[in-house]
Amino acid sequence: MxxxxxxxxxxxxxxxxxxxxxxxxxxxxxxxxxxxxxxxxxxxxxxxxxxxxxxxxxxxxxxxxxxxxxxxxxxxxxxxxxxxxxxxxxxxxxxxxxxxxxxxxxxxxxxxxxxxxxxxxxxxxxxxxxxxxxxxxxxxxxxxxxxxxxxxxxxxxxxxxxxxxxxxxxxxxxxxxxxxxxxxxxxxxxxxxxxxxxxxxxxxxxxxxxxxxxxRLRASGDDPTVRASEPRQRGERRATLHGPGTTPIVAIGWHAPAWPDGAAPAMLVLDMILGGASRVFGGGFGFGRGAEHPASRLYRRLVEPGLAVRSGSEYRPKAHPGMLVVSAQGVKGVPASQLESALLEEVDRLASRGPTASELQEARAKLLRGASLAYEGATAVGFRLGFFATVGPAGLERELLGKMLAVRSTAIREAATSILRRDGRTTVTFEPEGGATDA
Amino acid sequence: MRERTDPRRVERVVTDSGLTLVRQPPPPSTHSFSATFLSPAGWARDPPGKEGLSVLTSRLLTSGTRRLARIALAQLLDRHGASLSSECDVESGELSVWGPTSSFPVLFDLFVEALERPRFAVADLARTKRQLTERQLREKAQPESRSGRELLRAIYPPGHPFRESGAGTPSSVRSVTPDDLRNFHRRWWSTRQGLLVVTTDRSLAELRRRVERQFDFLDGTVGFEFSERWPRPRTPSAPIGIPLPGRTEVQVRMGGPSLPRSAPEYPALHLANEVLGGRSLSRLFQRVRERHGLAYHASSALAPMRAGGYWWAQAGTGPERLTKVIGLVTHELERMEDERVPPAELARIRNSLIGSLPLELETTAGAHDLAVDLAYYGLDESFYLTWPDQLNAVTPRDLQAAVATGLDYHRAAVVWAGPPPPRSGRR
The missing domain is CATH 3.30.830.10 (Metalloenzyme, LuxS/M16 peptidase-like)
Known part of the structure; x- marks a missing residue:
């Protein structure tokens, strides 16, 4: 390590x-x-x-x-x-x-x-x-x-x-x-x-x-542990929304490991490679939503060649199995079906071949540098220490960073193959209607 | 010598080449640096028919250099945990880098390279055009963007640059070529009249040596001043409603022309805006949200610039509550004009503003923003040390006078965008 x-x-x-x-x-x-x-x-x-x-x-x-x-x-x-x-x-x-x-x-x-x-x-x-x-x-x-x-x-x-x-x-x-x-x-x-x-x-x-x-406060607060669990998804689910908007949006999600799951570090690195965000080890406080990551796979596959105006992924581990979501917003005139195909192709490519050695190296460097700045300022320190203490045991951030840095290509491929399956997939498409067809 | 480590006091020097360099010490206990180059490359400089050119140019400064293509540049930045970003407003353009202190030499070199030798690749231009076109659509279809755009159009007549958002039109953006970018960059980004602001633990002397050596490519002399005469802002008569069916929340904005940052009344105006709608203690937040529970947000803001400024108040609410919200906001604006702010309320707001300065100094990014403002508006090197005194000197009378010129609701436009309010039936 x-x-x-x-x-x-x-x-x-x-x-x-x-x-x-x-x-x-x-x-x-x-x-x-x-x-x-x-x-x-x-x-x-x-x-x-x-x-x-x-x-x-x-x-x-x-x-x-x-x-x-x-x-x-x-x-x-x-x-x-x-x-x-x-x-x-x-x-x-x-x-x-x-x-x-x-x-x-x-x-x-x-x-x-x-x-x-x-x-x-x-x-x-x-x-x-x-x-x-x-x-x-x-x-x-x-x-x-x-x-x-x-x-x-x-x-x-x-x-x-x-x-x-x-x-x-x-x-x-x-x-x-x-x-x-x-x-x-x-x-x-x-x-x-x-x-x-x-x-x-x-x-x-x-x-x-x-x-x-x-x-002096009396001990209080019922046990907040949630006993419900989500049964395994046994088939693709889809929905199409219509409403006012600019261009189509496609989001595809899969149930993904919870914090305690051993596959979580590999999924976090997978999320970095797909979408680019360091997520829990980014600068400032928050989860790194919204920024552009031109070196990420989805950006290169969808934004660079002119299919999408933005594209990314998001895996925020939760107490219970959460979601890994990949998404894109199309360029005017690009149909949602084309965005969906491109997103899936990129996910499949990562699942079948895994990340390259240089991608892993880049992700590790980014993680290490990001972690060194993630605790700048009292507000960011309070955010990160509190977040990690709430979702896991003491020292989680250090342990997690170590595990993320040690993730190998095979672990990412295994996680992608077992989790990003077609029968566990949920796809939501937004089709704009009425209004903004021209500025 | 204590001041030299206090980020509230900056050092400013004009280098041999004529570039103004501002150096700010970073806040203690931080481990990052930041640098920003400010140029007069705002969208007020867009040539006719090429609206959107300034925004495209600034965005493309972060899209690769002649040596490094876009992806290679992004990877290098990622490797250092750094970010290179650009911004463009009506008056100016900014290129900034932020990263770990330990990477200062390599990242500062990269920052200069991005500024001096942008790639302006055809593919990058095409991609950025597509993104700008989507923004144009959003400005039309999204209630928040649309209300903001229409407010400026209501205040400023055609020919006034403050009327525009910088996004241009489909045809103007389509017409921009790589040569346009290069020419715009040469004229507006390569000027010795630009401003360089660096928040770093490096000494001014070291920084100056570096800047003298690395910024010798600047050869233009255009400055931030405008020579054009712009048409006067107008006084709209009736509220403007933009029905956007299918949306759930209406965005309402009221606003009008205000004062430039250099106006002597600015400290009083700044306080007046805080009283009206600055933060959670403000009248708009307290009346519209806390007392009447009509909206999630209600606030006001100033956009002070070098060549002018404007103000606006805004709230997001349900269509059935729109009339009531407009009435409450108008009432608060009238009160600002008619009644002096009680000394106790003024003291609360003033103390809050003065007291909050340390919060800006918690991170390098926060402190750097202060230094960039100071440099851009030509404020004194120790401005942030004397700012509390300036605020303390403002009286309720000063504040009321500033409202008359800088928050004048008689000259305000009223715009709403979103689902139309229900028609009231006659019984």
């Missing part, structure tokens, strides 16, 4: 008696401090009728708690010169606040106040319902969102990954405030959370402060 650089910041990890996991990652030279709370609760924990509840709770945690009444969190953080936000995924919900280093006590106070005691009053839940629907409507304006939502709903029949974290509009309209409050009180608690503090601070005093603020 190649020698790994010391790319992760040093951190102190401990657990409070109430079950809260804590990670402190001090960086004395940072001008800021960042506080993240990761809940091991996401849309995977919902069920029909309450889809979108995790995302709705995410919004409600800004709407009042004993010490921070409605609007007070925004006001306090913004006045302190800080920034805050939150996001909800299939497997988790994460909240972060980054402040000038002298104001670290503020986000710690906020998170300890709202972790188990947020107010979900009927009036505020009702008001936020329209905001949530509006957020969904904004996403529905983009065909890419509709395609992804359709792909997951088609590929999954039993597992909760089949609905988007934004939830189904019918459920958002019908869910009562009591249902939402029940969901919150059931899952959002110390046992299901990881607190990450990164940036400039004195570790011993922050450790004591964390114990004082969070240690």
């Amino acid at each position: 190649p020698r790994l650089p010391a790319f992760t910041p040093s951190s102190h990890r401990f657990r409070l008696p109430n079950g809260l996991k804590v990670i402190l990652a001090p960086e004395p030279a940072s001008p800021t401090a960042s506080v993240w709370v990761w809940y091991n609760v996401g849309s995977k924990n919902e069920w029909p009728g309450v889809t979108g509840a995790s995302h709705w709770v995410e919004h409600m945690l800004f709407e009042g708690s004993p010490k921070y009444r409605k609007g007070a969190i925004d006001r306090a953080v913004t006045e302190a010169g800080g920034t805050l936000n939150a996001f909800t995924e299939y497997d988790f919900t994460a909240y972060f606040t980054t402040v000038p280093k002298a104001r670290l006590a503020l986000p710690l106070d906020i998170e300890s106040d709202r972790m188990t005691r947020a107010f979900l009053t009927d009036d505020e839940v009702e008001r936020e319902r329209v905001v949530i629907l509006s957020e969904r409507e904004g996403n529905e304006n983009w065909p890419e969102f509709l395609v992804e939502e359709e792909l997951y709903s088609l590929a999954y029949r039993h597992h909760p990954y089949r609905w988007d974290p934004l939830g189904r509009p019918e459920d958002i309209r019908a869910m009562t405030p009591a249902m939402l409050a029940d969901y919150y009180h059931r899952f959002y608690g110390t046992r299901n959370a990881t607190l990450v503090v990164s940036g400039a601070f004195d570790a011993p005093s922050v450790r004591a402060d964390v114990r004082r603020r969070f240690g």
